[in-house]
Amino acid sequence: MMDIALILSQVEVVASNHTVPFMVVLTIFVLAVFIGFEVITKVPPTLHTPLMSGSNAISGITIVGAILAAASTSGTISTIFGFIAIVMATVNVVGGYLVTHRMLRMFKKK
């Protein structure tokens, strides 16, 4: 009974995912690129490296996709791929933020 409920909720998620029209998703993407350009344009050279490693950590957001993939009900292969992706993305996220923090602390202490 429980299993059926779970599968149903998964089906629901998949179904609702595909109801989001592509144009909406594309619009979000384009607007986000614009926000990125607007926010970043004037970065002092002092912060180029931390900005890079910090944004690098943000690109580890794929971890969200990895978690969803690992938890998929459809078989071991996607779970294995999801697991590999989780490990890779977590190294990226944790390492990226810590390295950035280390660098920024050096810039701050005066």
Added chain:
Amino acid sequence: MNETWVNLAYLVASILFILGMKGMTHPRTAVRGNMMSALAMFIAVIAAAVSIELDLVVVIVGIAIGAAIGGFLALWVKMTAMPQMVAVFNGLGGGASVFVAWADLVQRGVNTDLETSIATAAAGLIGAVTLTGSLVAYAKLEEIKQFRNPIRLPMHQLISAGLAVGAIAIGVAIVQWPDIGPGIYLLLILFAAALGVALVTPIGGADMPVVIALLNSYSGLAAAATGFVIHNNVLIIAGSLVGASGLILTSIMCKAMNRSLFNVIFGGIDASAGGGSEDDIYAGKIKSTSAEEVAMLMDGIQSVVIIPGYGMAVAQAQHAVRDLYQQLQARDIDVKFAIHPVAGRMPGHMNVLLAEVDIPYEKLVESDTINPTLDTVDVAIVLGANDVVNPVARDPDSAIAGMPIVDVDKCRTVVVIKRSLSPGFAKIANPLFAADNTLMFFSDGKEAVEELVKAVKEY
């Protein structure tokens, strides 16, 4: 209900990512910005974990392993090794995108729409190029023997172009005939992985800042493409933020060398163009100097500018430079650092090294800003920099024509600390070394500065 909460959490995370990035644009707010961004990541991960309502063991174990590796690397790495560390993290982000898109493809089977197929192919292609390209960049920065020098196979550009066309053709096939099955995706990954290697191997050390910034942008675009695959907004928003910031950094780096991105990736520098040969330029005009002589020069002067380059990082001379800075400041000499945007191996490399040794960031001045003031500077010390101070760049026929440089030759006296007269990355002779107002201090960077500190103290 649950799904609404999860999506709201993703929205909060997206906003925090944007605010965090904004914080990163100023030294005072940067630490807070980074923390905000980390908080956003935490919220997104929790929301994703809550949304799956399934056995979380795989997720928790994966995160624990990744966090242990990432944490260890981040805390253990030396500041001088930062460029290669960033390259590795970057590559892993791209790799994760490859696997997420792959898992989704396996899961979906053949029931798929056009947009998702395109996104899957894009995520696989960009992600794999990012992964292998970053790993080659790592090998170069770590100076692993096989990768240290630019590697060019015969017809290298043709091979790269062929791999690119092949990868794109497979991508198109995936989109056109989605029922071929996931096997073809593996082929796409292999082509893209080979392309990543082929694109980065011929690139030389001094062009690394461009490549690192570009790969950074790619890792964001790969994440955004993955967002299209699994229809997830937070991936799209966060990924495109990174894509945009990486592109901006890439263009700043290209401008600083007066070269196009295309030229950096596909062209080399033609060292034979313009300028004289080394013998013509250097013969009989090189004046070498010693620490004592330079210390004497420092007596009673008002201003010193230090121009650091990759050589400072290699020699690990930054601590000695700090001592010199303090000695000179104690003698009421105004010391500034002229930072060329592409000095070092990644954007902002010199700034990180000097911040490590507590040089206030107000003392680090961009080359464009400091250039108009250089003719009033008494002594310039060039430490491990070469091409970025080469006046040949003003000659329209030279190989580095039009590259913005630090105009050190305008300073009253120039001291160049260098092991030998060997050319820099551009492989062209530097007339600065033979100029009337230049003294060459032949030595290892660190030893030279240490000797100089001692001599200034004793003088």
